[in-house]
Amino acid sequence: MTSRTCLSVILAAGEGTRMKSALPKVLHPIARLPIVAHVAKAVHSAGGSDIALVVGRGADAVRDAVKSVVSNVTVHEQKERLGTAHAVLAARDAIARGYDDILVVFGDTPLIETAALDQARARLADGADVVVMGFRPANPAGYGRLVEKNGKLIAIREDKDASESEKKIGFCNGGLMALRGAGALQLLDKVTNANAKGEYYLTDVVEIGNAMGKSVVAIEIAVDSVIGINTRVELAEAEAIWQTRRRRAMMLAGVSIQAPETVFFAHDTLVEADVSLEPNIVFGQGVSIASGAVIHSFSYLEGARIGPKAEVGPFARLRPGADLAEKAKVGNFVEVKNAKIGMGAKVGHLTYLGDATVGAGTNIGAGTITCNYDGYNKALTEIGAGTFIGSNTSLVAPLSVGDNAYVASGSVITQNVPADALAFGRAHQVVKEGRAVELRARYAAQKNAKKAE
Known part of the structure; x- marks a missing residue:
């Protein structure tokens, strides 16, 4: 896999309003390093030495945080928030340079492990065109389900749209994805905004890829790896997980x-x-x-x-x-x-x-x-x-x-x-015999006078 080129697209343009902070969400620290820098280190370790950073608010500070840990970074502004596929296409110029592998990750998932990204890239090397990273939470309610058939991923069904049988699926969408570089833009360009919110969803590439006869698969990664940070409560929880990992190591x-x-x-x-x-x-x-x-x-x-x-x-x-x-x-x-x-x-x-x-x-x-x-x-x-x-x-x-x-x-x-x-650097000591009695009397009189006021 070391011979395969890789571009990592880090989506870091979210507003992060639930953090209730003047600081962009992805710049809040875990272990004294900005969240987005943790993500950059992970993808770099997985061979994604070229990074396309998609930014919004606080663009310069977010760029500087990523460049503090990796050097080969291009910055792409997402001027409008029109969905995850739209965010990825903000980095169109970088994707078009031609890479074997494209990793799509979120700037607010600081606990992503290099091993998970390595696993996704390995599936691309084995012939997959789209690799979705899924996880198995203790309670899948609210998550999009990964619907598989004969070892292939055929759909990502949102919880509100899932049938009763699909709601029993415990394998859920983690949001992270790997795409074969050849054909990645073709897939992304076919995503439309024909949905209730009028947004371009990255998850649509699953059904688009299947319709085009491409190989679409899902892999299972640890729950911790897909944890996103949206509030300060979740920030503290992620810090605790990070510290537990490091202490154990x-x-x-x-x-x-x-x-x-x-x-x-x-x-x-x-x-x-x-x-x-x-x-x-x-x-x-x-x-x-x-x-x-x-x-x-x-x-x-x-x-x-x-x-x-x-x-x-x-x-x-x-x-x-x-x-x-x-x-x-x-x-x-x-x-x-x-x-x-x-x-x-x-x-x-x-x-x-x-x-x-x-x-x-x-x-x-x-x-x-x-x-x-x-x-x-x-x-x-x-x-x-x-x-x-x-x-x-x-x-x-x-x-x-x-x-x-x-x-x-x-x-x-x-x-x-x-x-x-x-x-020796002391002042000369002077002793005055009996002077302590005089001082005590003076100080006591001053104290009593204050009490009498």
Whole structure:
């Protein structure tokens, strides 16, 4: 099949009014990727490297979402909404270029699996002219039934038009279709709008194809693959299905997840075998975790790279640019942004490291912060290897602390610290004997005066 050319027509011009959103329906995210981009990735994986994207509202944004995951995309505007066949014919120029296979999919079906598309293309390779992708829902009521005879698909009967015997059919139309490229336009051009709504229905190609003596068949695919998103309720349901699939795939690949239902992945999360994920972890985009690492509970990671046997959390936040080397540790209530933490370095708790480098084996005490922003510009803090930064230290960037240096607790460091040096940055302590008694009396009087008002 790899030698067969394929065009995937993605229908993404629907208004999506039931989403009740200013954002076009197909741009709502699942696993932090727009719905339509999930569809584009699936068809691309099935060999549909050329994509004809049929758009309506928000055309530029929809195009950009698809081009973020695949490159070979042509955009075709459906100016009027006159049915699914009319939408496909908006891509007439692309179809006319001549492909072996044409896949027709919807931009709001993000759970379509590559295996289903591969199956449809395989039937085209075996000689079919039209392949309809069907499914078997628990309750077929309301769905169009796929009426078969002698292994051929002879009709798609809408529920309201179905006879009593046809309503007993459990095999239903999923809407997705594959067409042999040669003759596809001939079929589509024969679709008319002679129906109550005056629309051009793609499903009519089934009876048209049979009348022309073409081979029309149906294949069964998973129910999840044809789920369309029309409301925010369905969006959340699809997210849950996607997450369940990804969690299962992760665990089968050797990742330990203690409470799978509480861990949420992004579409591009990369986790190697022998990583351990505790409950209640959320991944933003751009996270990779190397083997042997442990992510403790209630951590949020985005744009971060976690090295082998590193440890994160609990209650840690890793922001874009966080880069932990092997056996590095970022503990509870630590935030790291655009910072490299060296091999075996420890950032135990209650710390913010932004725009920084931390050398191997260094220990960062609780309450330490890098003061990296002056209100206009960011500056870098460089902390060497084997260094000890005492608790409650403020490192005012730009700043360099050398290897094996020692910074005393409670310091505000504004000048570079050489290697092997000891740095103090504290204000001079003053003690005034008995002054606490005077202060208490003054403050109590102020409080009582307020109460008397």
